[in-house]
Amino acid sequence: xxxxxxxxxxxxxxxxxxxxxxxxxxxxxxxxxxxxxxxxxxxxxxxxxxxxxxxxxxxxxxxxxxxxxxxxxxxxxxxxxxxxxxxxxxxxxxxxxxxxxxxxxxxxxxxxxxxxxxxxxxxxxxxxxxxxxxxxxxxxxxxxxxxxxxxxxxxxxxxxxxxxxxxxxxxxxxxxxxxxxxxxxxxxxxxxxxxxxxxxxxxxxxxxxxxxxxxxxxxxxxxxxxxxxxxxxxxxxxxxxxxxxxxxxxxxxxxxxxxxxxxxxxxxxxxxxxxxxxxxxxxxxxxxxxxxxxxxxxxxxxxxxxxxxxxxxxxxxxxxxxxxxxxxxxxxxxxxxxxxxxxxxxxxxxxxxxxxxxxxxxxxxxxxxxxxxxxxxxxxxxxxxxxxxxxxxxxxxxxxxxxxxxxxxxxxxxxxxxxxxxxxxxxxxxxxxxxxxxxxxxxxxxxxxxxxxxxxxxxxxxxxx
Ligand code: PXG
Numbered sequence: 001x002x003x004x005x006x007x008x009x010x011x012x013x014x015x016x017x018x019x020x021x022x023x024x025x026x027x028x029x030x031x032x033x034x035x036x037x038x039x040x041x042x043x044x045x046x047x048x049x050x051x052x053x054x055x056x057x058x059x060x061x062x063x064x065x066x067x068x069x070x071x072x073x074x075x076x077x078x079x080x081x082x083x084x085x086x087x088x089x090x091x092x093x094x095x096x097x098x099x100x101x102x103x104x105x106x107x108x109x110x111x112x113x114x115x116x117x118x119x120x121x122x123x124x125x126x127x128x129x130x131x132x133x134x135x136x137x138x139x140x141x142x143x144x145x146x147x148x149x150x151x152x153x154x155x156x157x158x159x160x161x162x163x164x165x166x167x168x169x170x171x172x173x174x175x176x177x178x179x180x181x182x183x184x185x186x187x188x189x190x191x192x193x194x195x196x197x198x199x200x201x202x203x204x205x206x207x208x209x210x211x212x213x214x215x216x217x218x219x220x221x222x223x224x225x226x227x228x229x230x231x232x233x234x235x236x237x238x239x240x241x242x243x244x245x246x247x248x249x250x251x252x253x254x255x256x257x258x259x260x261x262x263x264x265x266x267x268x269x270x271x272x273x274x275x276x277x278x279x280x281x282x283x284x285x286x287x288x289x290x291x292x293x294x295x296x297x298x299x300x301x302x303x304x305x306x307x308x309x310x311x312x313x314x315x316x317x318x319x320x321x322x323x324x325x326x327x328x329x330x331x332x333x334x335x336x337x338x339x340x341x342x343x344x345x346x347x348x349x350x351x352x353x354x355x356x357x358x359x360x361x362x363x364x365x366x367x368x369x370x371x372x373x374x375x376x377x378x379x380x381x382x383x384x385x386x387x388x389x390x391x392x393x394x395x396x397x398x399x400x401x402x403x404x405x406x407x408x409x410x411x412x413x414x415x416x417x418x419x420x421x422x423x424x425x426x427x428x429x430x431x432x433x434x435x436x437x438x439x440x441x442x443x444x445x446x447x448x449x450x451x452x453x454x455x456x457x458x459x460x461x462x463x464x465x
Contacts, residue, residue, distance in 0.1 A: 124158025
């Protein structure tokens with residue numbers, strides 16, 4: 001790997017970071033005392049820190065680097081586009097070639113009934129667009145009261161006021177006066193944690209019907225849309241029972257509710273199809289995209305909308321909404337090159353037929369570990385539930401997340417990035433990971449589980465709560 005020594009000594013970077021940089025989702029006092037881990041370069045599925053450690057990136061950065069790190073073609077695309085047209089906007093009757101090509105390509109890859117894209121700089125902004133868009137859609141058809149959006153507890157839809165309101169994370173709602181009005185949350189389809197003695201299929205149907213109950217409670221005339229991730233990502237890679245999505249689809253159709261599939265994580269090959277809508281046979285009216293759209297090489301996201309939605313939008317004057325960077329030319333050119341690589345290198349088929357099944361088999365073997373309750377996986381996103389007692393799916397006596405955090409720290413020391421969500425560990429490696437790298441990932445995960453278990457036993461913490 002060609003690594004340039006382009007940085008100050010680690011301690012100096014950490015001191016500057018502590019002095020001037022506020023981090024997302026981080027305890028500021030803790031990071032400043034301990035010093036941030038400094039990542040200096042990356043190639044393929046490996047990231048490298050300022051101390052020269054080579055770490056396997058089991059999270060594709062933050063669920064985004066689908067084609068792997070460090071591809072020259074994307075750097076070349078950005079370079080060429082910056083020289084040609086570094087910036088121009090898409091407001092007020094203008095457009096430019098890269099955004100047009102990108103929109104055309106996305107329409108080609110999306111389900112047949114979805115042919116228009118409204119661009120944003122990331123997933124949160126795109127979901128803010130969706131809130132305004134679905135309300136405008138119904139208002140334009142004479143139904144201004146049809147504006148409530150139903151989402152789910154433990155969903156993640158971003159960090160803006162709108163995105164975090166759509167999300168169902170109580171810790172986020174607790175800060176900043178959220179959720180904003182007319183967004184409500186129903187229970188999630190998380191069988192392992194909440195299914196009790198119920199059969200998973202029955203539980204899936206029951207949780208889907210929570211949507212129908214909520215629509216009945218509010219009145220159909222007040223509900224604009226339902227939003228959900230096909231697989232909850234930040235919520236812990238929760239793969240719903242297979243009865244869930246068909247029932248959700250029926251309910252949205254029966255009650256004339258728009259269905260927004262938030263594909264920010266699941267899009268662009270992660271589940272073994274271009275979109276998880278295909279994997280779960282969902283027919284969305286809107287899909288949120290970001291992350292894998294550019295594999296994280298440039299900030300870009302958007303909302304793909306179905307033909308009947310775009311027709312209403314286009315027939316009703318100005319949509320008074322947009323971002324300076326909606327369809328940014330450099331981000332568009334980078335995304336287009338990323339999609340070329342995903343398509344021409346057959347990465348989606350690779351996930352479906354080759355590396356996905358291999359990862360599933362190897363990841364599934366972690367379920368044999370004495371501390372693992374389940375190890376579900378779909379394509380290139382998987383999770384493991386940590387438990388002190390497999391048979392009863394028990395939680396630990398310690399506060400939720402304490403064990404998961406310990407395991408994450410041990411993973412990092414063992415040169416593996418695996419994220420924790422409470423006491424669940426999650427992975428979403430780049431789609432280009434090789435079989436040898438999958439073996440390494442699973443080997444390091446197993447070692448980290450062993451070390452976590454030993455530490456818990458030594459500290460008397462391997463007990464159910
Ligand atoms: N929707 C979904 C489903 C996401 O996963 C967003 C929207 C927001 O996208 P932006 O680009 O605005 O971040 C996301 C983002 C985590 C984590 O800790 C997950 C995300 C972002 C940050 C952290 O798992 N997902």
